[in-house]
Amino acid sequence: MRGARSGGVAQIIVEGLVKTFRIAERTPGLWGALRGLARRRYREVRALDGVSFSIERGELVGYIGPNGAGKSTTVKTLAGILVPDAGRCEIDGRVPWRDRIAHVARIGVVFGQRTQLWWDLPVIESFELLRDIYRVPPARYAQRRDELIARLELAPLLDVPVRQLSLGQRMRCDLAAALIHSPDLLFLDEPTIGLDAVSKLAVRDFVRKLNTEDGVTVILTTHDMDDIEALCRRVLVVGHGKVLSDGPLAELRAKVTRERWLTVDLVDADARVDEADTRLVRRAGARLCLAFDPEVVAPAELIRRITARHAVRDLFVEDPPIETIIARLYGSHA
Amino acid sequence: MTPYLAIIGARFRMLLQYRVAALAGVWTQVFFGLVLVMVYEAFYRSARASAQPIAFAQLASYVWLGQALFAMVPWNVDSELRAMVKTGAVAYELCRPVDLYGLWFARAVAQRTAPLVMRALPLAVFAAVILPALGLSGWRLTAPPSLAAGAAFAAALVCAVALACAMSTLINIVLLWTIAADGVVILWTTAVSLGSGLTIPLPLLPDGAQAVLRWLPFAGVFDLPFRLYTGALPAGALASVLARQLGWTVALVLLGRRLLARGLRRIVVQGG
Numbered sequence: 297m298r299g300a301r302s303g304g305v306a307q308i309i310v311e312g313l314v315k316t317f318r319i320a321e322r323t324p325g326l327w328g329a330l331r332g333l334a335r336r337r338y339r340e341v342r343a344l345d346g347v348s349f350s351i352e353r354g355e356l357v358g359y360i361g362p363n364g365a366g367k368s369t370t371v372k373t374l375a376g377i378l379v380p381d382a383g384r385c386e387i388d389g390r391v392p393w394r395d396r397i398a399h400v401a402r403i404g405v406v407f408g409q410r411t412q413l414w415w416d417l418p419v420i421e422s423f424e425l426l427r428d429i430y431r432v433p434p435a436r437y438a439q440r441r442d443e444l445i446a447r448l449e450l451a452p453l454l455d456v457p458v459r460q461l462s463l464g465q466r467m468r469c470d471l472a473a474a475l476i477h478s479p480d481l482l483f484l485d486e487p488t489i490g491l492d493a494v495s496k497l498a499v500r501d502f503v504r505k506l507n508t509e510d511g512v513t514v515i516l517t518t519h520d521m522d523d524i525e526a527l528c529r530r531v532l533v534v535g536h537g538k539v540l541s542d543g544p545l546a547e548l549r550a551k552v553t554r555e556r557w558l559t560v561d562l563v564d565a566d567a568r569v570d571e572a573d574t575r576l577v578r579r580a581g582a583r584l585c586l587a588f589d590p591e592v593v594a595p596a597e598l599i600r601r602i603t604a605r606h607a608v609r610d611l612f613v614e615d616p617p618i619e620t621i622i623a624r625l626y627g628s629h630a
Numbered sequence: 631m632t633p634y635l636a637i638i639g640a641r642f643r644m645l646l647q648y649r650v651a652a653l654a655g656v657w658t659q660v661f662f663g664l665v666l667v668m669v670y671e672a673f674y675r676s677a678r679a680s681a682q683p684i685a686f687a688q689l690a691s692y693v694w695l696g697q698a699l700f701a702m703v704p705w706n707v708d709s710e711l712r713a714m715v716k717t718g719a720v721a722y723e724l725c726r727p728v729d730l731y732g733l734w735f736a737r738a739v740a741q742r743t744a745p746l747v748m749r750a751l752p753l754a755v756f757a758a759v760i761l762p763a764l765g766l767s768g769w770r771l772t773a774p775p776s777l778a779a780g781a782a783f784a785a786a787l788v789c790a791v792a793l794a795c796a797m798s799t800l801i802n803i804v805l806l807w808t809i810a811a812d813g814v815v816i817l818w819t820t821a822v823s824l825g826s827g828l829t830i831p832l833p834l835l836p837d838g839a840q841a842v843l844r845w846l847p848f849a850g851v852f853d854l855p856f857r858l859y860t861g862a863l864p865a866g867a868l869a870s871v872l873a874r875q876l877g878w879t880v881a882l883v884l885l886g887r888r889l890l891a892r893g894l895r896r897i898v899v900q901g902g
Contacts, residue, residue, distance in 0.1 A: 377724040379895050401727035410719040416644045428636030429726050 306350040307481065307513055308374065313383035315344040315369050343369040344380065345537030351515070353480075356507040358528030359517045362626060365534045367517045371483050374515070375405055387481065401430065404474035408486035411466055412473050413458040419469050420454040423476055430477035437476070444472040448502060464495030471502060482506070484516045488523055500526050521618040535626045545618065552621045552628075557614050558586045558598060563607035571602060582609070587616070633728045634736040641740030652748035659697040659753055666693045667769045684833040687772055688860035692831045694757035694771040695856050701745035702790070703828055703851060704797035705819045707805060708741050715805045730894070731799070731887050738798035742791060778865035779858060785868060786855035789875040793850045796882035797822070803886055806893030827853035833862060847878035 321337045343366045351357055361367050372378045373385060376392035376399050385392060392399045406412075413422040427437045445451055448468045453461060461469065467487060474482065484503065488496045504527055506512045518524060524531060524545070531548055533541040541548050557577060562569070565582040573593040574586040588598055595613050602608065667690050674686050684692070711734070714720040726733065757771035774780040804814050823829045825848025832840055832853040843849055854871045857863040863871070 372721060375721075375725055377721050396724075397727045397729070400725045403725070405722070405725045407719075407721060410717060410722070412719075412722040414640060414644065416647060417640065421640065421643075425636050425640050429633040429728060431632060431727075 305352065307353040307355075307388060308349075308351040308515075309384070309386045310350065310370075310374070311348045311384040313344045313347040313370070313373060313380050313385060314342070315366075315373065315378065315380045317341045317343055342537050344373070344383075346383070347534065347537065347539055348383075349532055349539055349542060351513065353513055354507070354511045355530060356503075356514045356516065356528055358524040358531040359515055359534065360519070360521075360524060360531060360622065361534035361540075366537045367534060368485060370534070371405075371485050371515065371517055375403060375483055376400055401477070402479055402481065404477070404479035404482045406467075406470050406474045406482070406484050406487050408467065408484070408489040411458060411470055413466070413469055415459050416457060418455045418457055419450070419461070422458065422469075422473060426473055426476045432477050436478075440476060440478060444475060447505070448472050448498075464491050464498075467491060467495065467499060468502075471499065475506075479512070481513045482515070484514060484518075486518055486520075487516070488518065488520050496520070496522070503527060521622070525618060533622060533625060535629055538629075540625055540629055548625070549615060549618075549621055552624050553616065554589050554591060555587050555616055556590055556595065557616050558588060558595065558602075558611065559614070560584055560586070560602060560606075560611045561609040563609055567606055569602070569606065571598070574598070633726075634732050637733060637736040638740045641737055642744045645740060645744035646748065648745075649748070652745060655701065655745065655749050656752045656756075659700055659749065660756055663694055663697040663753070663757065664769075666697075671769070684831070684860075684862055686768075688862055689831060689834075690769050691771050691860050692827070692833075692856045694753070695859060696828050696831075696852055698750045698753035698757070698771075699746065699787075699852070700828070701749055702742050702794050703822055703826060704738075704742065704794045704801065705815075705822045706801075707815055708737055708798070708802050711737065711802050712805060724894070731883075731890050734802055734890075735795055735799045735883075738795040738802065739791070742794050742798060772860075774859050775861040776865065779861050782865040782868040782871075783855055783859035786858050786871050786875065789872055789879070790851050790855050793847065793875050793879045793882070796879045796886065797847065797851070800882055800886045800889070803889050803893060806890070806896075822848055822851070825849060826851045827856065831856075833857070845874070847882060850875040850878055 317340070318338045319341055321339045343364075345366075347366065347370060359367055359370065369378060373380050374387065374392055376396040379393045387399060388402065390399045413419060414425065417425075423441060426432075427434075427441075432440070445454070448471060450468060450472060453465055453469060456465075458466065458469070471487070487503070488499055491499065500523060503514060503516070507514050507527075514527075516523065516527060529544055531541070531543070531545055532539055533548065541551065543551075558574075560569075560583070562582045562584070569576075569584060569586075571586060574588045577585040577587050579585070586598075588595075599611065599613075602611075670689055670693070671686065674682065674689075711720070714723065723733065724730065754771060757769075758773075761767065761770040774783060801815060801818055808814060825843050825846050827849065832843055832849060835843065844853070850871070854863070854874065858865065858868065858871060
């Protein structure tokens with residue numbers, strides 16, 4: 297299915313990746329702490345348990361999963377930071393952790409919860425430092441810098457020390473910092489975490505253009521399903537260290553449930569609604585939300601039945617939110 | 631070289647921002663220097679034996695050099711690096727297309743020399759000019775006895791910085807094993823301050839202890855260059871001093887590289 301999309305060559309090949317962490321266990325309390333001094337007990341946590349996928353050049357892939365599912369471990373392995381216990385991984389023909397230096401020169405990384413800018417230095421000095429670290433020729437740097445400043449609207453921020461930036465401003469600067477050396481593969485680990493709505497939109501818009509106009513391959517991990525819906529045509533869902541689902545969002549939905557949701561605003565807040573072939577998702581006063589299977593009862597038919605029986609102020613049909621879909625997917629693999 | 635020089639430059643500029651810390655450092659070192667010189671003077675006056683292992687004027691210079699160059703002692707981990715390991719931001723360090731040991735060594739160079747720039751000169755001025763002006767020339771920092779001694783000191787000091795940076799980098803690498811590194815650092819601090827002659831000038835220690843300490847790496851940071859400065863070691867001993875300093879530097883760099891390579895294979899990035 298993947299290979300058929302564009303007939304291109306896989307840029308990233310991951311096969312059977314396994315990574316286990318050993319975590320020191322501690323019994324709570326003073327006694328537990330003392331016992332831990334004498335004998336440490338370790339618990340093995342299998343963060344990756346045979347993860348496989350391949351990604352083509354120019355794709356924008358969402359990589360999602362609950363906390364502890366192995367998202368960050370995968371990203372850090374692909375970035376050459378972690379060495380897996382078993383499995384194969386090749387990016388542009390290189391094994392990230394073996395050819396670390398050559399590999400990281402071609403990738404950009406943003407970990408949303410941490411900054412790669414130098415805290416005490418003005419933003420522009422961080423950029424210059426990255427220019428030197430990545431050995432970007434001066435002319436190319438000047439061109440790239442101006443382009444990023446224009447696209448991310450950084451001009452007023454350049455002389456501000458990083459510690460004085462707001463989170464949204466900092467994230468824009470961090471994105472620019474990750475792209476100074478014009479990588480053709482970008483890892484974004486929760487790039488919109490903690491951002492306000494306007495900043496989120498700005499980040500999404502930038503990432504989309506980066507992918508479509510510049511052809512940069514992007515791997516996006518996030519808990520924000522709006523990011524995924526806005527950006528990713530392909531979504532990889534991981535849970536329990538394995539890939540649970542791989543494909544377009546619509547396919548994922550179809551795989552998990554056919555359900556659609558009908559939201560109705562009634563005139564009478566106390567009216568009893570007990571419709572056959574539906575399941576009440578929630579009710580808040582006059583607004584209620586019913587789940588139904590369109591193959592069992594057609595939406596038009598359902599609406600006709602409800603409007604015939606109740607006075608309705610407004611109604612609309614939608615897909616269940618992606619969070620619900622994902623939660624069900626995890627539930628079915630638990 | 632560009633990436634490494636850039637890191638040194640940036641860290642240097644950042645550390646130079648801490649002017650109040652530098653001022654406090656100068657004040658502390660002045661205080662400690664005075665106390666030490668007075669204590670040693672009391673010892674020297676009350677000692678019966680006429681032959682001391684080192685003349686008092688030489689000892690006073692030794693003490694002031696130690697205070698002036700205090701920031702060079704590799705006794706602590708890089709606080710920025712410690713914070714990065716704690717928060718997991720160290721992941722970015724591993725995403726840079728440079729040799730990681732080189733990167734951390736460059737950080738150490740800045741860490742060991744930037745405070746030096748701000749503290750050494752004021753302290754030297756205090757000990758060599760202000761003290762005599764106050765009529766305390768007995769306690770002062772005297773100039774090296776000869777040009778040769780001064781030149782030998784300068785050469786040994788450069789190698790001492792390299793050695794101190796290799797030591798600094800080594801204990802920074804320990805952060806990959808223990809997040810806080812506090813326990814290791816306490817042991818290390820004790821070894822460094824004793825072995826370098828920072829706590830007690832090595833010439834005052836028992837002969838047996840001296841014989842051992844002189845061959846350990848720590849002596850190369852302070853004791854050996856200082857004794858070249860005061861003339862306690864003749865300038866002709868420079869070759870042997872440099873050989874010891876550089877030998878240890880190479881050994882510690884190789885050890886650090888091995889440890890780092892092993893540490894990276896077992897690394898766990900904090901905070902997911």
